[in-house]
Amino acid sequence: MSTQVIGGTGGNDDGGRRGDHGGTGSDGTAYQGPVLEVRNLCVDFGVDKRWVPAAIDLSYEVRAGEVLAIVGESGSGKSASSMSLLGLLPSNSRVTGEVLLNGQSVLTMPPARLREVRGNDVAVIFQEPMTALNPVYTVGFQIVETLRLHNEISPDEARQRALRLLQMVELPDPEKAFRSYPHQLSGGQRQRAMIAQSLSCDPKLLIADEPTTALDVTVQAEILDLMRNLRNQLNSAIVLITHDMGVVADLADRIAVMRKGRIVETGTADQIFNHPQHEYTRALLAAVPHLGQGDGDDEVDITAALAAATHTELQTVDHDELERRERDVLAQLAGEHTTAPRTGDPVLELVDVAIEYPRQGRVPAFRAVEGANLTVHPGQVIGLVGESGSGKTTIGRAAVGLLPVAQGSLRVVGTDISGFRPSSRELVKVRRHIGMVFQDPSSSLNPRLPIGESIGEPMLLAGEAKGSALQKRIEMLLDQVELPRSYRNRYPHELSGGQKQRVGIARALSLKPKLMVADEPTSALDVSVQARVLELFQNLQRELGFACLFVTHDLAVVDVLADYICVMKRGRIVEQGSRDQILRSPRDPYTQRLLAAVPLPDPALQRERRELRAKLLASTD
Amino acid sequence: MVWYIVRRFLQLIPVFLGATLLVYFLVFSLPGDATAAICGERGCTPAVVAGLREQYNLDQPFWIQYLLYLKGVLTFDLGTNFSGRPIATIIAEVFPTTAKLAIMALVIEAVFGIVFGLIAGLRKGRIFDSSVLVLSLIVIAVPIFVLGFLMQFLIGVKLQWTNPTVSGDATFTELLLPAVVLGLVSFAYVLRLTRTSIIENVNADYVRTATAKGLSRRRVVVVHVLRNSLIPVVTFLGADLGALMGGAIVTEGIFNVNGVGNTLYRAVLNGDGPMVVSIVTFLILIFCLANLLVDLLYAWLDPRIRYA
Numbered sequence: 001m002s003t004q005v006i007g008g009t010g011g012n013d014d015g016g017r018r019g020d021h022g023g024t025g026s027d028g029t030a031y032q033g034p035v036l037e038v039r040n041l042c043v044d045f046g047v048d049k050r051w052v053p054a055a056i057d058l059s060y061e062v063r064a065g066e067v068l069a070i071v072g073e074s075g076s077g078k079s080a081s082s083m084s085l086l087g088l089l090p091s092n093s094r095v096t097g098e099v100l101l102n103g104q105s106v107l108t109m110p111p112a113r114l115r116e117v118r119g120n121d122v123a124v125i126f127q128e129p130m131t132a133l134n135p136v137y138t139v140g141f142q143i144v145e146t147l148r149l150h151n152e153i154s155p156d157e158a159r160q161r162a163l164r165l166l167q168m169v170e171l172p173d174p175e176k177a178f179r180s181y182p183h184q185l186s187g188g189q190r191q192r193a194m195i196a197q198s199l200s201c202d203p204k205l206l207i208a209d210e211p212t213t214a215l216d217v218t219v220q221a222e223i224l225d226l227m228r229n230l231r232n233q234l235n236s237a238i239v240l241i242t243h244d245m246g247v248v249a250d251l252a253d254r255i256a257v258m259r260k261g262r263i264v265e266t267g268t269a270d271q272i273f274n275h276p277q278h279e280y281t282r283a284l285l286a287a288v289p290h291l292g293q294g295d296g297d298d299e300v301d302i303t304a305a306l307a308a309a310t311h312t313e314l315q316t317v318d319h320d321e322l323e324r325r326e327r328d329v330l331a332q333l334a335g336e337h338t339t340a341p342r343t344g345d346p347v348l349e350l351v352d353v354a355i356e357y358p359r360q361g362r363v364p365a366f367r368a369v370e371g372a373n374l375t376v377h378p379g380q381v382i383g384l385v386g387e388s389g390s391g392k393t394t395i396g397r398a399a400v401g402l403l404p405v406a407q408g409s410l411r412v413v414g415t416d417i418s419g420f421r422p423s424s425r426e427l428v429k430v431r432r433h434i435g436m437v438f439q440d441p442s443s444s445l446n447p448r449l450p451i452g453e454s455i456g457e458p459m460l461l462a463g464e465a466k467g468s469a470l471q472k473r474i475e476m477l478l479d480q481v482e483l484p485r486s487y488r489n490r491y492p493h494e495l496s497g498g499q500k501q502r503v504g505i506a507r508a509l510s511l512k513p514k515l516m517v518a519d520e521p522t523s524a525l526d527v528s529v530q531a532r533v534l535e536l537f538q539n540l541q542r543e544l545g546f547a548c549l550f551v552t553h554d555l556a557v558v559d560v561l562a563d564y565i566c567v568m569k570r571g572r573i574v575e576q577g578s579r580d581q582i583l584r585s586p587r588d589p590y591t592q593r594l595l596a597a598v599p600l601p602d603p604a605l606q607r608e609r610r611e612l613r614a615k616l617l618a619s620t621d
Numbered sequence: 622m623v624w625y626i627v628r629r630f631l632q633l634i635p636v637f638l639g640a641t642l643l644v645y646f647l648v649f650s651l652p653g654d655a656t657a658a659i660c661g662e663r664g665c666t667p668a669v670v671a672g673l674r675e676q677y678n679l680d681q682p683f684w685i686q687y688l689l690y691l692k693g694v695l696t697f698d699l700g701t702n703f704s705g706r707p708i709a710t711i712i713a714e715v716f717p718t719t720a721k722l723a724i725m726a727l728v729i730e731a732v733f734g735i736v737f738g739l740i741a742g743l744r745k746g747r748i749f750d751s752s753v754l755v756l757s758l759i760v761i762a763v764p765i766f767v768l769g770f771l772m773q774f775l776i777g778v779k780l781q782w783t784n785p786t787v788s789g790d791a792t793f794t795e796l797l798l799p800a801v802v803l804g805l806v807s808f809a810y811v812l813r814l815t816r817t818s819i820i821e822n823v824n825a826d827y828v829r830t831a832t833a834k835g836l837s838r839r840r841v842v843v844v845h846v847l848r849n850s851l852i853p854v855v856t857f858l859g860a861d862l863g864a865l866m867g868g869a870i871v872t873e874g875i876f877n878v879n880g881v882g883n884t885l886y887r888a889v890l891n892g893d894g895p896m897v898v899s900i901v902t903f904l905i906l907i908f909c910l911a912n913l914l915v916d917l918l919y920a921w922l923d924p925r926i927r928y929a
Contacts, residue, residue, distance in 0.1 A: 030738045088829055119835035126833075131826035134845055136923055145844075181924045197834070 034061035035237035038337030041097035055081035056261040062237040069240045069248040072258035072527040120150040123198035138180035163191040167198040187217035216387040221597040246599030251287040268338035287531040291556040319402035348376040353408035368394040383562030439520040441500035445492040452488030477506040498529035516548040648705040695918040719880035723865035726804035739813025757809035769875040799876040818850035859915025861909035
């Protein structure tokens with residue numbers, strides 16, 4: 001996929017489209033102030049007949065061609081405050097303050113006028129493109145609907161414009177995308193379609209609500225490239241809402257950090273990243289797991305490593321400087337031959353394994369993993385990374401015997417389970433040596449069971465302990481995951497996401513497993529919570545010494561945890577090696593691309609990374 | 622798509638065979654002499670009985686009887702009932718009335734159910750919503766014959782807006798009251814189903830997107846919310862169409878409609894075996910076709926469902 005700046009496909013017919021068909025009152029030239037001015041904005045939600053504040057006294061402004069990033073964790077009010085700008089909040093909300101769009105007050109507009117502003121002057125890109133597009137209409141229908149709403153044009157002309165927009169957002173086959181329903185497109189394509197729809201009336205302000213959160217890293221990098229190009233081309237103001245500091249560094253000019261409904265700090269990207277003033281900003285930056293920023297002792301300079309591995313020259317970095325950094329990386333690699341000792345019998349061994357999802361009715365069996373070889377030794381943490389659909393979760397499930405092995409042998413703690421039928425007695429026996437932590441802590445705990453019982457259930461079922469001995473073990477496990485013992489009688493809904501995942505870990509540990517399979521255990525958590533859970537996990541692993549198969553899409557998490565990394569792509573393991581081999585000297589082009597796509601929470605370093613990525617893509621195309 | 626429809630038609634074959642066999646078995650294996658029903662209380666001479674037995678294949682073993690019956694059906698000859706009239710003619714006579722009644726009931730329950738459900742769903746928790754919910758609960762709870770007689774008495778006898786019963790012509794106005802009664806219970810279900818579905822969809826992300834595009838409230842609701850919300854409702858209506866076509870024995874009885882339900886009821890009372898089996902077989906086919914129709918409609922409403 002090329003990422004060149006789109007030349008004039010959408011911009012050259014501006015004459016008729018940029019006009020003041022909405023009657024904004026500003027003739028485009030007369031008004032010179034910021035596109036968006038927000039003053040003392042407060043948002044409250046009515047809950048149980050009380051007003052609960054979601055955003056308190058926010059003031060900010062955005063100018064044309066500028067990207068303002070609003071950063072915060074879930075519950076900080078960043079989404080609610082931005083949705084309130086267009087009156088998109090549910091009816092139990094109250095918005096006060098002043099919002100000026102090109103000098104006109106939005107909050108006091110009559111509904112008909114507000115509808116003219118929506119989609120025309122201000123457009124929104126939503127987080128989850130699968131649910132944000134109507135599943136029962138084609139992409140074309142939905143874009144044409146917007147176009148014809150705000151412009152008096154014929155259906156045929158609307159169609160032509162929609163096709164141009166789909167081309168502008170670099171969809172490979174605009175005609176086909178036009179006719180497709182949302183479910184027929186991939187996640188990245190859906191988000192492109194969403195962006196095309198948002199841009200259809202050349203909005204003066206674009207609100208992007210977590211536009212890349214639901215996407216894979218490589219797709220995320222493509223979408224960010226696209227948004228950067230569009231910003232340069234259309235000169236719109238952009239409000240970018242995100243929790244991801246990497247995304248912010250890649251795109252933002254100015255940043256507002258939100259916490260518990262208030263803006264705690266604002267500044268330029270450079271100020272926030274290099275000289276954060278508020279302690280929360282500092283804490284947030286520290287919690288971001290950054291992949292190879294290259295500034296600490298143990299940090300890997302991924303950019304230099306990639307440059308070395310692919311012999312790429314970078315314009316943004318001085319030649320000698322880059323060579324020095326490349327040498328550093330290779331020297332460190334040479335010194336790093338003392339990886340985790342591989343002693344004892346492997347706890348998990350995959351030999352030429354293929355895994356199939358069995359056929360269902362007329363849907364044929366689907367081979368999700370092919371020819372996988374992988375060995376996990378006692379005490380070793382293996383990171384299994386890949387994008388969605390790469391088969392990484394499939395391997396995790398097969399290791400626990402949840403999916404049948406179609407071919408090859410899969411040995412868990414010395415027993416070959418590939419021939420076992422599901423729920424056979426032998427399999428149940430083997431499972432006692434494995435603990436599993438699931439992705440979504442909310443849905444993987446029984447909502448009607450106090451967490452103490454959830455933790456104790458494996459021990460009870462295995463006949464390990466009961467009565468007061470069981471209670472003692474439960475208390476011990478709660479201590480280990482740093483939850484108060486009194487939480488034993490609480491129900492999952494009374495706990496926060498991070499606390500729930502701690503319970504999930506405690507349950508997985510309850511049978512003292514030799515192998516832990518962790519399937520994206522932190523992907524549903526906020527960064528600061530994720531950092532604490534990962535730290536806990538790391539301490540427990542060191543203390544208890546279990547081996548771990550850690551499935552994740554997040555390379556930064558693997559960087560922190562794993563001794564050994566496997567990279568998967570479309571059902572195959574394309575590269576595996578020690579953490580240092582993979583991070584300092586990636587050989588497979590896919591691994592290189594994956595590493596280059598991870599954004600860095602630092603604007604300057606991210607510029608290098610971006611140039612490198614562009615070169616990598618150009619050379620592999 | 623074509624292949625899917627063909628396959629669905631092929632699937633009708635085992636359904637048809639199984640259902641007819643079962644019904645045939647139930648009707649003709651009952652203790653008692655089938656000819657007794659024809660001869661009435663006076664009884665027939667043994668010679669006549671023997672003749673009847675031969676005419677209706679009653680002298681043959683069960684399997685032969687069944688196969689002979691199947692042969693008749695496949696050659697479009699349903700035979701005659703015990704009164705000697707061709708069964709096909711009787712069905713052709715009574716079915717249009719039932720079909721008319723069923724379609725009227727379906728339209729009534731669909732239109733009113735969806736409209737009321739939509740309004741209730743959009744005004745969740747307000748007075749309209751609460752009162753409609755209570756009313757629909759009452760309609761569901763009260764047995765159909767109570768509702769039927771009540772409306773017949775009030776509207777037909779007291780207010781005299783329509784005839785309390787339906788004549789042989791079964792005109793539109795005459796059928797209106799029975800259609801309302803017939804559709805009443807399903808109307809309550811359609812209403813509740815629509816309401817729940819609307820409430821579920823009205824807060825969906827794509828509805829927010831539609832609003833953010835600047836669409837009017839009306840267009841957001843009609844184009845974006847309603848179509849998504851109708852998917853479960855259509856399933857229910859389709860299944861209901863099959864049931865309605867089968868004739869409503871109680872409602873047709875109350876209003877004296879000369880339809881399939883009434884005919885079937887009389888056939889059962891008279892022990893008219895050939896008639897019962899033929900009507901039931903016919904109903905099974907109608908039901909299967911109605912289901913097929915629903916599945917196709919479903920795919921049209923929701924493009925995520927594709928048949929291969």
